Amino acid sequence: MAGTLRTGTLRTDTWRNWAGDQRAGGLTVLAPAGTEEVAAQVRAAAAAGRRVTALGSGHSFSGIGRPEDVALTLRRHAALLDVDDAGLVTVQAGMPLHRLNGELAARGWALTNLGDIDRQTVAGAVSTGTHGTGARFGGLATQLRALELVTADGGVLRCSPDEHPEVFSAARVGLGALGVLTTVALQAVPAFALRAEEGPARLPDLLASFEEVVTSTDHVEFYWFPHTDRCLLKRNTRVPLSEVAPPSRARALWEDEVLANAGFAAVVAAGRRVPVLVPPLAELSARAWGTRTHTDLSHRVFVSRRRVRFREMEYAVPRGAAPAVLAELRRAVDAGPWRVPFPVEVRVAAADDVPLSTACGRDTAYVAVHVPARSDPGGFFAAFEAITGAAGGRPHWGKQHGLDAAALAARYPRFAEFTALRARLDPGGVLGNAHLDRVLGPVGAGVAG
Structure with missing residues (x-):
């Protein structure tokens, strides 16, 4: 049965990501359970000359997770296997972070640290370099202690x-290019609370x-509202569980659902219909956020x-370059034709040693820009990419x-090390897609480092 694709086979006409801008159709979708079933399906696809993509939650905005032929969903491979007395957590890679x-x-x-979205699978979050914020803390990959591929x-x-060890080092941010991540071991810490202080700046x-x-403090981020000089500053401090004092349900509903989601959705919709309203609406949105602590x-x-x-x-720049990057971005927005309804998000992370981590070898600041899902980012994204590129983003x-x-390759000192490992582990490009061929080069082509 080496060439047969049978276990958990589904058919689907289309796949789309969360934002709706990445789509695929005519796929063979498989839902294996257990590492041996995953391995059997990959062997069968390779024998049939077909490409394989492991599906996550579809929360990537790039084409990194876009399937082209055989798609493996790990929804039946999503169990918590063990948490030992030292906090080593072994989990199947299809489990979403919110469940974990x-x-x-x-x-x-x-x-010990998380991003601000938890809908991703463990495999997807690890493979794409998901991170949170905190000058002393690394991304999710730095919490890995072992993995199965x-x-x-x-x-x-x-x-x-x-x-x-050379595979472990690279596969901590493996882009799905080195193998199908099936199990990971993460180092957890004793449960703790965060004191959140938010206010204008x-x-x-x-x-x-x-x-x-x-x-x-431990975890700092801020959001700048383009067309204004206003920001929302968030400062989260690690404290004992005994200090937990969450906001009331009514307050949480008002702030997190009404203001942050329903109200913001109305602002974005109004700005799309009448772009000239975006700057005054940005000012209104910024003023709506008062000071709160919980x-x-x-x-x-x-x-x-x-x-x-x-x-x-989102681009990662050397932390010391962030003020100049943001100042230049503000100048570009003020002088440009764009109307930007979403705040610009700014976070930080400690340097790490993961070859394709955005923080590899340098303390890092992350700057992220957004447009509505059905909008064309056009010149705004291009201008941002040029500004961050000048800083080695x-x-x-x-x-x-x-x-x-x-x-x-010019921005990652260990890029050639990664692509050489990819060529060794997947010489036929079974685990590739068009996006990986663009960002890593076709397997075997080689890229000067």
Whole structure:
């Protein structure tokens, strides 16, 4: 049965991502359960000369997860396998982060840092370099301690710093190009709370004291409202669970659903219909956010509900370059023809040693821009990409960008190391798609590092 695709086979006419801008049709969709079934399906696809893509939640804005032929959904491969006494969490890679966060909280554990969205699968979040914010903290990949990978020939590699260490190092942000991630082991920490302090700030003040602001507590981020100098500053401090004091249900409903989602959706819709309204609406939106403080379990504070759909581009720049990048972006918005209804998000992370991590080898600031999901970002994204490129910016792998392998090789000192490993593990390009061929180069083509 090496050439037969049978287990859990489904048919679907189309696939689309969360934002709706990436689509595919005519796919063979398989739902294997267990590593051996995953391996059997990859072997069968490879024998039939077909390309394989592992599906996550579809929350990437780039084409990284766009399937072309055989698509593996890991929804039947999504169990929590173990949490040991030291907090080592072993989980099947199809589990979504929001379920994992709940499972860990029930056992008295937590992931030490998270992004602000938790709908991704563990595999998708790890593979694309998902990160949160915190000057002393790395992205999700830095919390990995071991992983299991099904390679393009259907082999199974169990990897850690002691077993296939070169594969483990690269596969922590593997883009889906080295194998199908089936199981990961993450280092959790004892459950903790976050004291969230949110309030207004001015962009010139934040840029003038950027380093002081982003290192002032554990997790800092801010949102700049284009066409204004107004920002929303968020500062989250790690505190004991005994200090948990969440907002009332009514207050949470008003702030998180009415203001942050329903009200914002109305603002975005009005701006799309009448673009000239965007600047005054941005001023109104910024003023609507007052000061608030609350304390809750860490994952409830890290994560925000995002019901207004958008397209996103995010670049990682050296942390010291962030004020100049933001100042130049403001100048471009003020001088340009665009009307930008979404705030610009700014976060930070510590340097790490993961070859294709956006924070590899340098303390990093992340700057993210957004447009409504059904909008053409056009010149706005292009201008932003040019500004960050001048600072040596690296694009988030799961978000829109226009760079190819040659450009990316110049920005990642270990790029050639990764592509050489890819060529060894998948010489036939079984696990590729058009997007990976663009950003990594066709397998075997080689890219100068």
